[in-house]
Amino acid sequence: MNRKPEEPLAPEDWSVVQKLAHRMVDEAVQHLSEVRDRPVWQEMPESVQANFRTPVPTGPTPLNDVYDVYDVYDVYDEIVLNQNLHSHT
Numbered sequence: 001m002n003r004k005p006e007e008p009l010a011p012e013d014w015s016v017v018q019k020l021a022h023r024m025v026d027e028a029v030q031h032l033s034e035v036r037d038r039p040v041w042q043e044m045p046e047s048v049q050a051n052f053r054t055p056v057p058t059g060p061t062p063l064n065d066v067y068d069v070y071d072v073y074d075v076y077d078e079i080v081l082n083q084n085l086h087s088h089t
Contacts, residue, residue, distance in 0.1 A: 011063070054069075
């Protein structure tokens, strides 16, 4: 059996992960602080739908690139938050 050598899951540079984690927390707090300013429900934008039609990475991909490409908060907002987090639901 020909097996590919396993790649370690640990990042080469933990400072990159730390910066992205801080960015994610900042964006999450910003996102939640604006919940009352958004409509209770809205159609999922085409740009978010398109993210579901694009293939996921099949090889090693920098974490920042994955986070940016999949526009996490647009997807999360449209699928989860607008369904059950808004204070007016």
